[in-house]
Amino acid sequence: xxxxxxxxxxxxxxxxxxxxxxxxxxxxxxxxxxxxxxxxxxxxxxxxxxxxxxxxxxxxxxxxxxxxxxxxxxxxxxxxxxxxxxxxxxxxxxxxxxxxxxxxxxxxxxxxxxxxxxxxxxxxxxxxxxxxxxxxxxxxxxxxxxxxxxxxxxxxxxxxxxxxxxxxxxxxxxxxxxxxxxxxxxxxxxxxxxxxxxxxxxxxxxxxxxxxxxxxx
Amino acid sequence: xxxxxxxxxxxxxxxxxxxxxxxxxxxxxxxxxxxxxxxxxxxxxxxxxxxxxxxxxxxxxxxxxxxxxxxxxxxxxxxxxxxxxxxxxxxxxxxxxxxxxxxxxxxxxxxxxxxxxxxxxxxxxxxxxxxxxxxxxxxxxxxxxxxxxxxxxxxxxxxxxxxxxxxxxxxxxxxxxxxxxxxxxxxxxxxxxxxxxxxxxxxxxxxxxxxxxxxxxxxxxxxxxxxxxxxxxxxxxxxxxxxxxxxxxxxxxxxxxxxxxxxxxxxxxxxxxxxxxxxxxxxxxxxxxxxxxxxxxxxxxxxxxxxxxxxxxxxxxxxxxxxxxxxxxxxxxxxxxxxxxxxxxxxxxxxxxxxxxxxxxxxxxxxxxxxxxxxxxxxxxxxxxxxxxxxxxxxxxxxxxxxxxxxxxxxxxxxxxxxxxxxxxxxxxxxxxxxxxxxxxxxxxxxxxxxxxxxxxxxxxxxxxxxxxxxxxxxxx
Amino acid sequence: xxxxxxxxxxxxxxxxxxxxxxxxxxxxxxxxxxxxxxxxxxxxxxxxxxxxxxxxxxxxxxxxxxxxxxxxxxxxxxxxxxxxxxxxxxxxxxxxxxxxxxxxxxxxxxxxxxxxxxxxxxxxxxxxxxxxxxxxxxxxxxxxxxxxxxxxxxxxxxxxxxxxxxxxxxxxxxxxxxxxxxxxxxxxxxxxxxxxxxxxxxxxxxxxxxxxxxxxxxxxxxxxxxxxxxxxxxxxxxxxxxx
Numbered sequence: 001x002x003x004x005x006x007x008x009x010x011x012x013x014x015x016x017x018x019x020x021x022x023x024x025x026x027x028x029x030x031x032x033x034x035x036x037x038x039x040x041x042x043x044x045x046x047x048x049x050x051x052x053x054x055x056x057x058x059x060x061x062x063x064x065x066x067x068x069x070x071x072x073x074x075x076x077x078x079x080x081x082x083x084x085x086x087x088x089x090x091x092x093x094x095x096x097x098x099x100x101x102x103x104x105x106x107x108x109x110x111x112x113x114x115x116x117x118x119x120x121x122x123x124x125x126x127x128x129x130x131x132x133x134x135x136x137x138x139x140x141x142x143x144x145x146x147x148x149x150x151x152x153x154x155x156x157x158x159x160x161x162x163x164x165x166x167x168x169x170x171x172x173x174x175x176x177x178x179x180x181x182x183x184x185x186x187x188x189x190x191x192x193x194x195x196x197x198x199x200x201x202x203x204x205x206x207x208x209x210x211x212x213x214x215x216x217x
Numbered sequence: 218x219x220x221x222x223x224x225x226x227x228x229x230x231x232x233x234x235x236x237x238x239x240x241x242x243x244x245x246x247x248x249x250x251x252x253x254x255x256x257x258x259x260x261x262x263x264x265x266x267x268x269x270x271x272x273x274x275x276x277x278x279x280x281x282x283x284x285x286x287x288x289x290x291x292x293x294x295x296x297x298x299x300x301x302x303x304x305x306x307x308x309x310x311x312x313x314x315x316x317x318x319x320x321x322x323x324x325x326x327x328x329x330x331x332x333x334x335x336x337x338x339x340x341x342x343x344x345x346x347x348x349x350x351x352x353x354x355x356x357x358x359x360x361x362x363x364x365x366x367x368x369x370x371x372x373x374x375x376x377x378x379x380x381x382x383x384x385x386x387x388x389x390x391x392x393x394x395x396x397x398x399x400x401x402x403x404x405x406x407x408x409x410x411x412x413x414x415x416x417x418x419x420x421x422x423x424x425x426x427x428x429x430x431x432x433x434x435x436x437x438x439x440x441x442x443x444x445x446x447x448x449x450x451x452x453x454x455x456x457x458x459x460x461x462x463x464x465x466x467x468x469x470x471x472x473x474x475x476x477x478x479x480x481x482x483x484x485x486x487x488x489x490x491x492x493x494x495x496x497x498x499x500x501x502x503x504x505x506x507x508x509x510x511x512x513x514x515x516x517x518x519x520x521x522x523x524x525x526x527x528x529x530x531x532x533x534x535x536x537x538x539x540x541x542x543x544x545x546x547x548x549x550x551x552x553x554x555x556x557x558x559x560x561x562x563x564x565x566x567x568x569x570x571x572x573x574x575x576x577x578x579x580x581x582x583x584x585x586x587x588x589x590x591x592x593x594x595x596x597x598x599x600x601x602x603x604x605x606x607x608x609x610x611x612x613x614x615x616x617x618x619x620x621x622x623x624x625x626x627x628x629x630x631x632x633x634x635x636x637x638x639x640x641x642x643x644x645x646x647x648x649x650x651x652x653x654x655x656x657x658x659x660x661x662x663x664x665x666x667x668x669x670x671x672x673x674x675x676x677x678x679x680x681x682x683x684x685x686x687x688x689x690x691x692x693x694x
Numbered sequence: 695x696x697x698x699x700x701x702x703x704x705x706x707x708x709x710x711x712x713x714x715x716x717x718x719x720x721x722x723x724x725x726x727x728x729x730x731x732x733x734x735x736x737x738x739x740x741x742x743x744x745x746x747x748x749x750x751x752x753x754x755x756x757x758x759x760x761x762x763x764x765x766x767x768x769x770x771x772x773x774x775x776x777x778x779x780x781x782x783x784x785x786x787x788x789x790x791x792x793x794x795x796x797x798x799x800x801x802x803x804x805x806x807x808x809x810x811x812x813x814x815x816x817x818x819x820x821x822x823x824x825x826x827x828x829x830x831x832x833x834x835x836x837x838x839x840x841x842x843x844x845x846x847x848x849x850x851x852x853x854x855x856x857x858x859x860x861x862x863x864x865x866x867x868x869x870x871x872x873x874x875x876x877x878x879x880x881x882x883x884x885x886x887x888x889x890x891x892x893x894x895x896x897x898x899x900x901x902x903x904x905x906x907x908x909x910x911x912x913x914x915x916x917x918x919x920x921x922x923x924x925x926x927x928x929x930x931x932x933x934x935x936x937x
Contacts, residue, residue: 004290004302007458010516011283014525022280023273029266030470047483109501117414134473134483143498147447151440169484170469179465182430184296184493185447185502190484193440195402197355197371199378200249203402206354207409208440208487227878234882541865545882579876581869581883582743583832598784605745631741635749638704639756641733651708667874671881672912675709682702682711683734691718691730 030170033133040132040165045216047135051191052204054213063217064094067124067157070213071100080105080116080153081124082145087159091124105146116148122155123209129164131172136190137214138172140183147185156209158189161217224552226575233546239375243547246374250538253481254589271474272593274467275529282519282528285428285461286510292431296493298506306336309511313338313420313453314345316507320451322347322417326409328435328442329353330422331369331532332455332511334554338420349420352409352441354402361388367548369555370479370534375547409441419445419503423456424475424531426508427465431492433508434468436475438486446491452503454491458510459519459528471531474591478533514567520615523602527562529592536586536596542579551576558586562599565607571621574607648681697727698808699760699767703774704736705904706925710770713904713925717770717805720931724813731760737769739777740870742785751785758782758794766801768808770927772834772902773870775804780837804834805927806902810843819851821933827859827896828926829866829887829910831903844902844926851933859899860890868909884913892920900926 001009035043045055058066071079082088083104095102105123109116125145128138137158141147150156166172169188173179178186193208204210233239258264278285290300303309309332317325325342327333327349339360342349351360355373359366361384366372373381378396385404386394392404421442425434433454435442446452462468476482495502518527537543537557548556553564553576561576570577577600587596605611608627610620637643655677660669668674680688698721706714718728737757741750761767769775779802786795809815828848834840841862848856867873867883874880887910891899899914899921901907911923 002302003304003308007302007304007510007512007516008283008286010512011286011458011519014520014522022277025270025273025277025467026266027270027466027470029263029270030473051486105500107500113414117410131484136484136488141499141502142496143500146500146502147443148501151443151447168469169472169488170466173465173469178430178490180430182432182465182490182492184491184496184499186432186490186492187443188484188488189486191486193438193486195354195439196480197353197358197373198381198398198401199376200246200371200374201378201398203398206402206406206439206441207352207413207444230876231878234878240882541867541883542879545879578872579879581832581865581867581872581880583865583869584836585832585863585865588836601743601745603745604743605747608745627744627746631744631746631749634741635746635752638735638738638753641735641756644735648708664874667877668912670877671884671916672909673915675908675912677708678711680711682707682714683730683732685711685715686702686718686730689715691728693730693732 027170030168033168035132035167037163037165040167041162043132044130044135044165048191048214051135051194053135053191054211055216056213057216060217063159063215064091066215067091068094068096070157071122074155076100076121076155078103078120079122079124079157080120080149082106082149085126085144087126105149109146109148116152120153122157123149123153124157124159125150126159128176129166129172130160131169131188132165133168134190136169136188138176139187139189141185141187142183150187150189151208154205154209155211155213157213157215159215159217224573226550226552226579229550229552230546230579233550238377239547240545242375242377243544246371247538247544250481254478254535254538257477257481257483267470267474268591268593270470271591272529274462274471275531275592278462278467279459279525279528281463282459282461285463286458288428289426289431289461292428293508294431296431298431298433298493298508301507301509303509304512306511306513309455309509310336310338310341312509314342314347316451316453317342317347317418320417322451324348324350324412324416325418325420326350326352326412326416326445326449327356328419328421328437328445329356330420330455331554332422332457333420334366335511335513336455350409350412352412352445354405354439357405357409358384361385365549365554367556368534368537369532375549413444413448416449418451418453419449421446421452421454423454423460423508425468425471426456426461427468428461429464432465433491434472435489435491436472436485437489440487443487443489446489447502450504452494452506454506454508456508456510458512458515459530475531475533478535478589478591514617517615517617518566524566524599524616526594527566527599529594530559530563531592533591535589535591539585539589541581541583541585558596562596562603565603566617569618569621570603570607570616571618574604574622577603577607645683648683652677652679652681695725695727697729697765699765700728700730701767701769701774702734703769703771703904705908706770707734709908710904710925710928713928714770716925716931717768717927719935720809720815720927721768724809724815726813729765733760737774737777738785739774739781742777742781743870747785751789754782754785755791758791758798761798764801766803766808766812767798768803768805770805770925771904772804772831772838772840773905775802776833776837778802804838804840804902806844806847807838807840810846815847817847817850817930817934819853819933820935821851821853823853823855824898825855825857825896826898826900826929827857827891827894827921829859829862829899829901829906831901831906832865834902835863840902844900847926847930848900854933857894857896859894866906866909868905870905873909880909884909888913888917888920896921898929899923900929902926
């Protein structure tokens with residue numbers, strides 16, 4: 001008998017379980033959390049600013065320029081991005097001919113791992129939305145925007161459209177279809193990486209990005 | 218942890234109590250964590266309802282555990298994640314070793330995993346020539362010092378800045394001595410960044426595993442979890458079999474309860490939901506993802522309908538944060554992988570209640586733990602149950618080591634107690650003796666001696682209340 | 695006329711009879727006929743807590759029989775009240791007395807809880823100004839939900855300055871048998887509690903529970919400095935009794 005069969009048999013040997021008495025979870029405490037769009041945005045900003053997330057406001061047409069201006073202002077030598085998204089193409093179109101390099105992440109990581117870790121100053125991703133209750137961004141890294149794009153470079157720039165802010169994580173899971181079929185990697189990010197392991201003193205920029213900058217459209 | 222290791226809770230707790238730095242560190246840390254948690258649950262009504270939801274989700278899922286594990290395996294496999302099962306920690310370690318050796322892995326990075334501590338995995342891998350480096354900052358610190366975690370969420374909570382500074386300056390190549398938190402953090406970041414880059418495999422724990430969708434959910438703040446699970450070509454996840462939940466929608470409330478109860482955060486920095494290895498078209502991510510499901514005594518705990526609640530635990534650590542005993546002795550004194558109240562009910566059931574009977578007794582039953590448990594585990598009730606199991610062989614009991622801590626002396630004490638107090642006339646006689654002759658009882662008499670070490674001998678009254686009530690002519694019907 | 699049963703509890707019976715009598719008199723002052731059944735011994739908690747349920751059940755059985763009429767049972771102890779209210783139904787689960795234990799549990803009250811929630815007792819302070827602090831036991835707070843009631847009674851007393859006790863929800867370290875089984879742990883908790891008591895600035899530490907009183911009071915006395923301790927029933931009675 002395999003370990004698997006032994007373990008399952010062991011569990012099934014438990015005295016007859018009283019299925020009829022299984023408690024019915026009541027989700028209303030989560031479901032009833034709703035806010036209007038303005039409150040949602042406010043809550044998200046408040047929650048994320050409290051953990052050192054930065055916000056840059058932009059319009060639906062000029063956000064690429066806001067990104068460019070940020071990169072120039074911060075003197076970042078490069079910006080890694082996913083070139084095949086609509087937003088990626090818009091960013092590339094607005095990118096200046098001279099100065100910082102806009103680097104496409106469209107080849108296997110094995111081909112440029114060292115450069116990614118040691119040479120990339122910032123990464124740009126889109127998001128699927130945000131979470132109002134606690135703050136947070138929802139991402140689904142995949143072929144268009146690889147997983148390490150929002151993790152390895154020390155600065156992460158994330159595009160968030162205000163109308164895609166959900167009330168709660170619970171609601172986001174529902175609306176995005178993650179309850180039925182989540183992507184191979186689904187992600188919630190609320191701020192730059194941090195730790196309080198040394199005398200409970202907060203320190204930012206541990207293994208993940210040191211800065212999270214939200215381009216708010 | 219080897220079974221041969223001498224466990225002397227009295228010695229380890231006495232040592233801890235006498236350590237002023239330990240007392241100070243834990244007091245400060247626990248006070249901080251309690252305050253943070255309280256700030257996250259300002260509304261008693263919301264707490265009550267959310268906790269009821271969490272408890273119901275866990276209870277419902279535990280009732281269906283075998284079915285959910287099968288469904289989880291089916292859906293993980295469908296997603297390209299290979300599932301392995303291990304009854305014992307030795308089997309689990311062996312399985313991990315096989316997976317690593319098959320791919321010629323020599324260096325592994327680890328995200329936080331308490332299950333791996335159960336397995337003693339780091340030592341095991343080192344003994345087989347594989348470097349296993351902790352990447353969570355707290356775990357990294359204690360690994361450098363060769364210590365076990367003293368708390369399940371904040372493993373280095375017992376250490377001061379100067380101790381960490383000393384460790385880093387001594388153990389990290391070319392490191393200078395600094396007590397600046399940002400500088401220490403930057404040192405660890407630099408070391409580990411290289412390790413993430415070069416590692417052949419990444420190990421992680423699992424906070425929740427969703428049966429319906431075949432998803433592994435990981436909660437973290439530092440980013441080392443994502444690094445460990447996305448950078449190396451191989452990802453091995455380790456999980457206790459009780460961590461499975463049925464539906465994705467159940468994850469959100471449990472996640473909220475977890476972060477708020479553990480560290481007083483509304484949300485962690487990252488919530489990483491893995492439903493497959495590098496997929497078609499993806500440029501990064503691991504080529505292979507494996508899950509090792511560990512039993513290690515859990516299926517035995519599962520046999521008992523009352524004790525099964527032990528398995529509802531989502532490993533938030535709130536119980537130990539609020540425990541007056543844990544606050545005063547810290548995690549190491551428990552000489553167990555899981556300390557504090559959850560450790561005091563889990564460890565005896567896994568290691569044997571006779572062997573570890575001192576753990577359920579190391580509690581004043583104040584109930585602070587049960588009060589804050591986000592999934593409503595009746596911890597004090599289970600402590601009493603395990604005390605009972607330790608000293609009695611109850612018919613039908615499935616508890617490991619039941620009755621092995623039976624003491625003839627204690628049996629006698631309670632039999633006499635029961636007889637005297639079960640016979641009102643005997644009680645009245647004893648109380649007459651007590652009130653008249655109490656003065657004569659020396660302060661260092663057995664039992665009383667333990668009391669008078671730090672307290673004055675209590676004063677028995679001249680006449681008991683019963684005598685006075687009778688004297689007063691109070692009605693008795 | 696309202697009637698209640700009064701259950702002494704073994705610690706009050708032997709070590710704090712003045713407090714017990716004070717509790718009875720407080721009830722009587724509110725016009726209640728207090729019945730003191732004969733044959734009281736112990737609620738059985740010590741054996742119950744240690745896992746010796748057969749012995750605890752035998753003792754509890756003898757005590758169950760003391761309250762035949764459907765009247766409230768009032769106890770000057772949050773801990774023992776908790777035992778009867780929360781744990782008797784557990785102890786008698788599946789036993790012939792299960793229904794009786796549940797019925798009893800429904801009418802058990804800690805003294806201050808009864809005075810406030812059931813009698814809405816009004817008190818007039820006849821004493822000199824004094825600063826006090828309150829330690830409500832873990833069982834009183836967590837099993838019985840009692841913390842506001844003793845405070846409410848104290849706040850009625852005009853000359854009593856009730857000051858907060860730091861970490862008021864933290865255990866004092868008594869825990870019954872725990873105090874002698876794990877003396878090091880118990881002592882550490884008691885010592886911290888006495889430091890908090892001193893820091894509060896109170897001259898007197900009050901409690902709803904005799905065990906906590908013995909523990910905190912005994913520790914303070916051995917230390918030789920700091921507030922004195924008293925059962926809240928005794929304090930309330932002394933402050934309000936016309937001499």
